[in-house]
Amino acid sequence: MTNTVLLVGNLGTDPETRSTRGETRVTTLSLGTSRPKRDQEGKTFKDANGYTAKETEWHRITCFNGLGKTVAQYATKGMLVSVRGRIHYSKWTDREGVERYGCEIIADCDDLSVRSANRAASAGVALRVGVTNGQRRSVTRTALAWTARTIF
Secondary structure, eight states: OOOOEEEEEEESSOOEEEEOTTOOEEEEEEEEEEEEOBOTTSOBOBOTTSSBOEEEEEEEEEEEHHHHHHHHHHOOTTOEEEEEEEEEEEEEEOTTSOEEEEEEEEEOOSEEEEOOTTHHHHHOEEEEEEEETTEEEEEEEEEOOTTOOEEO
């Protein structure tokens, strides 16, 4: 059995990084994915501008150590990204004694290609960053097709 998830969307905020007491670097980001809105009959419909109406869902993404450092350094708000990782559910009790539940995606890929949604769309160029055992290998410019994306 496998717990694997692949999400493609835009970053809603710049990545935020913190360190735990054990000096583990934790980087979190918000990823928005869209899908067509449907009416009561299950059909898609157009908005006032003539485009297919869409619903956006927001996902919490967490990266650790070297991957987190690289993501924090190169990823920015609005960037088109695809994230491969695993779903992680957590349960905790808040200060008022209420049990809370959460869901996040733990990014576990060891490769990142950074593409700015507005700048690279016209140039077709991306920055490719490799991470091995938490160490940045290289940064190279790579020509990509129109569908170029960010992967981490």
